Amino acid sequence: MAINISKAEVETRDNRLGALVAYHGSASELQQASKKRQLKEDQRLYSQCSDCSQGCAETLSYMIRDAAIVVHSPLGCLDPVEKYERVDASARARGLEPHRIQVISTNMGVDSTVYGGIKILREAIHEAYNRFHPKAIFIHSSCAAGIIGDDIESIVDEIESELGIPLVPIYCEGFKSKTWASGFDAVFHGVLRKIVRKPEKKQEKLVNVINFAGRDTFSPFFKKLDLEANLVIPNATIEQLAQMSEAACTTHICETLGTYVAAALEDNYGVPQVKSPSPYGIDWTDRWVRELAKVTNRVELAEKVIKEEHERLEPIFEGYKKILTGKKAYIYAGDSYAHNLANMAKDYGMEIVGITTLHHDQTTDDKNTNLDTLNELIKSIGDVSNFSVCNKQPFIMYKILQELKPDILITRHNSIATIGTKLGIPSIRANDVNVLSCYDGVINLGARIIDALQSSKFFTTIAEHVKFPYSNWWINQNDPFYFDKKVETK
Secondary structure: OOOOOOOOOOOOHHHHOOOEOEEEEOHHHHHHHHOOOOOOOOEEOOOOOOOOHHHHHHHHHOOOOOEEEEEEOOHHHOOHHHHHHHHHHHHHHOOOOOOOOOEEEOOOOHHHHHHOOHHHHHHHHHHHHHHHOOOEEEEEEOHHHHHHOOOHHHHHHHHHHHHOOOEEEEEOOHHHOOOOOHHHHHHHHHHHHHOOOOOOOOEEEEEEEEOOOOOOOHHHHHHHOOOEEEEEOOOOOHHHHHHHHHEEEEEEOOHHHHHHHHHHHHHHHOOOEOOOOOOOOHHHHHHHHHHHHHHHOOHHHHHHHHHHHHHHHHHHHHHHHHHHOOOEEEEEEOOOHHHHHHHHHHHOOOEEEEEEEOOEOOOOOOOOHHHOHHHHHHHHHOOOOOEEEEOOOHHHHHHHHHHHOOOEEEEOOHHHHHHHHHOOOOEEEOOOOOOOOHHHHHHHHHHHHHHHHHOHHHHHHHHHOOOOOOOHHHHOOOOOOOOEEOOOOO
8 A cells, every 4th residue: 555645644653564562482483473463462561661752753853964853842852962972973974064953842841731832832943943044844743742732733834834944743752652663754754745855857876775873884885886875864954855756766774764764755756665685794785786786777787796795805704704603692673673683693603592673563664575674584594582572671681691691792772782791791782784784794793793702801890890780589580571471362
């Protein structure tokens, strides 16, 4: 079914994709139950922490260079300080001018929560326009604004023509979805609805790359294929977003991040999506390059590039493989990216003793099986008996890692890397997703794993001086999923 980008907001992942945040079992059981969206989510009786979709919306929208953001919320619902460091670092890594986050909060209080916040929202939009002179203003709706039912659409209709720039409502209220990745979809839906223009011309060399903050590793690689990367969203301008409809195709470095916008661009503007797993690991990168070449008419050139890349990196790869074969790895990251990391570890002959993803989508937006990365991973490495879905529950990960004792923990998130380090497990934070992509990414990951393993004394020394905050009852508890109640699937 075609994606309707004219609607005010996108349906949450919970309803649209059958997303869940609690599961433990095997990868194959998860995959089989997901095929027909039959999986019943475990009932978690206790949660230590989590995130919300508004945070993911901030992660994307704050990084648009010539836009302003109005967050219609109490002041505590935005965190520009932490995001500023990420935005600034990403800009510098790409050789761009430092990017200042342009954000205003309506600072909803008791009065606006009880009597409505339309008046202060109107004032905040005008303030953002006068202060920053942006080319677009993104308006985030928070839990408070959503609960009281402030009519953001009416404010947009009233002010947009007056200001002469797009006003983009982003409906990212945290209470609507237990899956915080719904915030990514909310931003992309707003961009598709209000920013992306009807194509004026086809740019045959332009490829939309839906990516995260970090270095630009795609532009140099694309030059080998005579292509140009339109990197969105981090550090993109409004113009770069507007021209997404004119690209030759769309690809992404994470299915969780990119499949919604890619499917919508294909449905609404005929921009084909590169339908293969993202380029992580040698075999998946080969497939990705060939699929990219197919939709951009560069098949012969692609085979030449693949051959050259294999020859260039084989000596380094084989040297690393001799060191890493047989080492036990545990992978913890977002859905799809965890699958990507596991596929890369497989290239080095490592044993994947367990995987945890932060959520799980039972299907994808365009239902294409080539984009089902869990299924592709099972075909690549076989079943994984210790597979769990867990929305950042450190108390669970403490028990899992303590029991499995992997040689290396590979994660994207500080909170879990810290748990591994405190347990004396060599841990790396593979947070720059772009740097680990394509062929050089395999080498980069291998080098980082070896560095961590060679620094094992550092991790064991830390473990000797750490006391965890958990009670003796939990420390001695045998079942990491004690608080997860299994729901039978019929």
